[in-house]
Amino acid sequence: MFRNALGKTFRFLGYTVQYGCIAHCAFEYLGGVVVCSGPSMEPTIQNSDIVFSENLSRHFYCIRKGDIVIAKSPNDPKSNICKRVIGLEGDKVCTSNPSDFLKSHSYVPKGHVWLEGDNLRNSTDSRCYGPVPYGLIRGRICFKNFPRLINFDEPLHTLLHFSCWHICLLFVWMILPIKKKFEKVEGSGSEEGGRGAINNAFDIQLKGH
């Protein structure tokens, strides 16, 4: 009884560890669901919009001009910023505000990118803290505004979208071994059928004799 319970606990722990591995690798190398806050990317991304960011572009160094990226804040490593890439290394960018009379330009140094929010009047971006090192970029936003399936209030809505990503991963994790099991069962059935046919043939031969 005790051994049975212990066995079940260990099996459950094993499944949890397996799922944890999948979730961690997915979040690190594939991407995840992100909630954006603040007005700096309006009208493209509104306050409390939910977006999906992918991390593959960062690892393969294919972030392009015009992409919206999520990066670690240069002044605060614990917070993230969501801005558009205006210039890559070597590009000439305008470093002054749109309201300034005299425009100033500079070149983006090697290994850096120039980030700006879409809402230029209300955005703290590279015009304040300068070009951002490429190593700070975390991911690129590819989908935004998941459709509101049910009209929940804000915190529940956010929770629903975060859990959707986990549910997708759980589905992938569970469906693969089930599919394998299904194929195995089909295969053993046909083997038995074959053996049965050979036995029948042998019986017929014996009867004939």
Added chain:
Amino acid sequence: MLIIVVFVCRSFFSICSSMMVCNENDYSSFTSGWNIMIDAISRRTWNLLITLIVSPRNPEQKIIKRVIALEGDIIKTIGYKKKYVKVPHGHIWVEGDHHGHSFDSNAFGPVSLGLLHARATHILWPPKRWQKLQPILPPERKPLQREQE
């Protein structure tokens, strides 16, 4: 199973990695490092560590340098465009031990904390250089003014 292997490899490299460091003026050997959890380490013990950072000039490369000053400290630079620099908020000042031949903050300025990758703790290879890396700050490189906690 493959996923578990990938995860174990990744967590090994994120928690404790042995990295080959070559063409660096500090150490040309294997070093083992612990990834820094920025929240967990207090400001006092953070100084003087030898750290691995993602190079600001080339994101594919990691460079290994000593932390000389933290945010808020004022230091005297060697060969930087400004003679005295106050390290801005969220940044650190790193330098190689071999001044003059080192590509460090004296070339590219203060480094953002987000670029920190790991802390080097020991030299593993070659065996004759097996040692624990000590957090020593050369006295001539001490900050002129340190921000009080």
